[in-house]
């Protein structure tokens with residue numbers, strides 16, 4: 001049967017990127033998506049914003065919701081300090097299979113745990129399965145109408161601590177209106193919008209960065 005777009009992207013990476021060189025894998029994917037076939041990676045423009053937030057937070061524990069082909073997974077993992085961990089959840093097994101090979105080609109597999117399944121099912125298993133107490137940074141890039149329920153779930157499970165940062169992709173396109181309304185109105189978050197463009201296009205999109213000031217905030221009378 002005809003190959004999938006992620007499979008063609010992986011073939012492009014293997015042909016044009018150097019093993020063990022994350023930047024060359026990132027550049028190869030950006031080239032493929034800009035000049036051959038568009039794909040829904042966070043991309044180079046929003047990727048620069050993602051990089052700056054990762055460097056600012058310098059997280060010990062990161063959760064990524066929505067791996068897709070592993071592009072943002074690599075952007076985050078290449079900036080992590082030794083011993084820091086990135087857990088990335090992907091619902092689609094075919095995409096997960098491609099992402100594993102992309103991450104391995106970049107030589108970042110030892111920093112990343114890719115878990116297949118639904119975020120709603122896996123988030124409650126974080127402690128027992130991965131020994132994670134809380135996350136310093138969460139990158140939301142999966143189904144847009146799951147951003148809010150998964151954020152509520154992480155709050156209720158105590159997986160966010162004072163200062164935890166949520167960074168959400170696509171808050172304009174395709175859009176996550178209920179999530180935006182929540183993080184911007186809740187006294188529980190200090191939220192800021194980073195205006196950018198939908199990956200590889202001139203369409204407006206952006207990232208919303210929301211800092212969790214602590215469970216007690218917003219509950220005082």
Ligand SMILES: O=C(NCCNC(=O)c1cc(-c2ccc(F)cc2)cc(O)c1O)c1cc(O)ncn1
Pocket residue numbers: 040041042066068091092141142143144169170173174198199
């Ligand atoms: O498909 C699953 N996740 C991808 C989410 N990501 C997106 O949908 C996404 C879409 C776009 C996009 C923007 C404009 C356009 F015209 C078409 C697509 C851009 C992005 O940057 C994304 O991140 C998925 C499946 C599943 O069964 N369960 C959980 N997640």
Ligand SMILES: [Mg+2]
Pocket residue numbers: 040041042141169170
């Ligand atoms: Mg996205």
